[in-house]
Amino acid sequence: MNPKIVQITSQETLPIRHEVMWPTKPLDYVKLPKDDEGLHYGLFVNNELISVISLFINDGEAQFRKFATLKKHQGKGYGSTLLNEIMRIASEESLNRIWCNARQNKSDFYTKFGMIITDETYVKGGIDFVVMERILP
Ligand SMILES: CC(C)(COP(=O)(O)OP(=O)(O)OC[C@H]1O[C@@H](n2cnc3c(N)ncnc32)[C@H](O)[C@@H]1OP(=O)(O)O)[C@@H](O)C(=O)NCCC(=O)NCCS
Numbered sequence: 001m002n003p004k005i006v007q008i009t010s011q012e013t014l015p016i017r018h019e020v021m022w023p024t025k026p027l028d029y030v031k032l033p034k035d036d037e038g039l040h041y042g043l044f045v046n047n048e049l050i051s052v053i054s055l056f057i058n059d060g061e062a063q064f065r066k067f068a069t070l071k072k073h074q075g076k077g078y079g080s081t082l083l084n085e086i087m088r089i090a091s092e093e094s095l096n097r098i099w100c101n102a103r104q105n106k107s108d109f110y111t112k113f114g115m116i117i118t119d120e121t122y123v124k125g126g127i128d129f130v131v132m133e134r135i136l137p
Helices: 010-021 078-092 104-111
Strands: 004-008 039-045 048-058 061-069 097-103 116-124 127-135
Touching (some): 010 048, 039 078, 048 078, 078 097, 097 104, 104 116, 104 127
Parallel strands (some): 061 097
Antiparallel strands (some): 048 061, 116 127
């Protein structure tokens, strides 16, 4: 069945965020203080939520955060489908820039979407991050 992307609530993103990204931390750890201000999208296959991403728009720029696909469904193209949709939404909103804090080991993945590594890096929870961005036309 074809994947379907729909807007969801931040609450609906939490189980996948937790299971995929920070399973050893309490559920609250994957909540974002500004979740209420975000746009949250989910990719469903056969009515099952497989992949989630959250978009935060400010001052003509969009940051995507908490992008995660259920482990058993990773590597099947679902994340790419969801990220392409986010890029399309950002373009439609006439935004100048889309950016994310990427896990360093995922930076090659994001370059496939026209994102470029900046020189901003940091470490959180023992994981190396780099800011990546794409300037929108
Ligand atoms: C990052 C993440 C969301 C990507 O989701 P995904 O659904 O696995 O994404 P895709 O399947 O589209 O792409 C994953 C890889 O599979 C490859 N791929 C995509 N479709 C494919 C297919 N049909 N067959 C084989 N490989 C495929 C992609 O090229 C990509 O390769 P790469 O990682 O070497 O660049 C997912 O890996 C994840 O949840 N990771 C853990 C959390 C995380 O790191 N989040 C991002 C924080 S920055």
